[in-house]
Amino acid sequence: xxxxxxxxxxLEDALLKxxxxxxxxxxxIDYKIIEYGREGILGIGARPFRISAWIxxxxxxxxxxxxxxxxxxxxxxxxxxxxxxEGNIKISIEGDNLGExxxxxxxxxxxxxxxxxxxxxxMQITDIITVDIDHYRERRERYLEELAKKIASKVKKEKKxxxxxxxxPKERRIIHLTLQDDPDVITYSEGxxxxxxxxxxxxxx
Amino acid sequence: MKxxxxxxxxxxxxxxxxxxxxxxxxxxxxxxEVKVAPEDRxxxxxxxGQTVKALQTIIRVAGLKKGKKVVIxxxx
Numbered sequence: 001x002x003x004x005x006x007x008x009x010x011l012e013d014a015l016l017k018x019x020x021x022x023x024x025x026x027x028x029i030d031y032k033i034i035e036y037g038r039e040g041i042l043g044i045g046a047r048p049f050r051i052s053a054w055i056x057x058x059x060x061x062x063x064x065x066x067x068x069x070x071x072x073x074x075x076x077x078x079x080x081x082x083x084x085x086e087g088n089i090k091i092s093i094e095g096d097n098l099g100e101x102x103x104x105x106x107x108x109x110x111x112x113x114x115x116x117x118x119x120x121x122x123m124q125i126t127d128i129i130t131v132d133i134d135h136y137r138e139r140r141e142r143y144l145e146e147l148a149k150k151i152a153s154k155v156k157k158e159k160k161x162x163x164x165x166x167x168x169p170k171e172r173r174i175i176h177l178t179l180q181d182d183p184d185v186i187t188y189s190e191g192x193x194x195x196x197x198x199x200x201x202x203x204x205x
Numbered sequence: 206m207k208x209x210x211x212x213x214x215x216x217x218x219x220x221x222x223x224x225x226x227x228x229x230x231x232x233x234x235x236x237x238e239v240k241v242a243p244e245d246r247x248x249x250x251x252x253x254g255q256t257v258k259a260l261q262t263i264i265r266v267a268g269l270k271k272g273k274k275v276v277i278x279x280x281x
């Protein structure tokens with residue numbers, strides 16, 4: 001990161017000089033005041049403002065670098081794709097043999113996402129961040145939708161309720177949403193996290 | 206493992222210069238002792254230990270390759 005130190009009669013003056021040197025628009029510049037100046041009376045007792053200034057990094061670049069450093073230290077090779085739109089940052093890590101980075105039931109992926117979010121909040125990135133590895137979440141979502149429908153038809157046929165395996169709140173939501181418009185079954189959750197599970201039961205009429 | 210943990214912890218705390226990680230290696234497991242500035246302890250541990258748990262899960266991937274269990278201890 002290129003950081004420059006600069007003086008100006010006023011803060012604005014110093015920032016304008018910084019803009020000339022860094023050759024980027026003002027809104028791409030971050031700065032820290034090293035010394036507060038004052039204008040003095042008719043220039044008597046005047047002291048310049050001293051600031052250090054640098055080009056603001058994009059949230060995508062900050063996050064990409066953080067993940068790159070983690071993968072390097074894990075000895076894992078992966079491509080990092082990041083897209084940003086309307087306050088959402090989507091991160092996708094792709095490559096071969098990323099199974100261990102996903103972990104059992106996606107637990108390592110969730111941990112990674114949690115740490116990335118924590119880092120982002122420290123870096124004052126306010127976008128909502130989601131992380132996926134090798135489209136695991138996408139595939140898992142489709143699997144859960146199919147599972148919900150399959151079990152629902154079993155419940156209807158046997159007129160007996162059915163308990164699913166424990167799932168994360170996000171996964172349980174997928175089950176509830178998939179079956180919310182089904183007139184013949186109801187869904188609800190039971191138990192305590194991380195053992196909380198969804199029950200699919202026939203709707204009493 | 207130590208290097209990975211040190212990197213992540215330094216990235217999430219307010220005072221990275223005060224982060225120290227020590228690796229104590231046993232026959233079956235590795236204990237990683239983490240020392241941070243007092244005001245950063247809460248951040249490293251997290252609500253109900255959530256952050257330590259997440260760190261542990263990630264570091265385990267590195268431990269797996271060595272065939273060892275990894276335990277993270279945040280020192281007082």
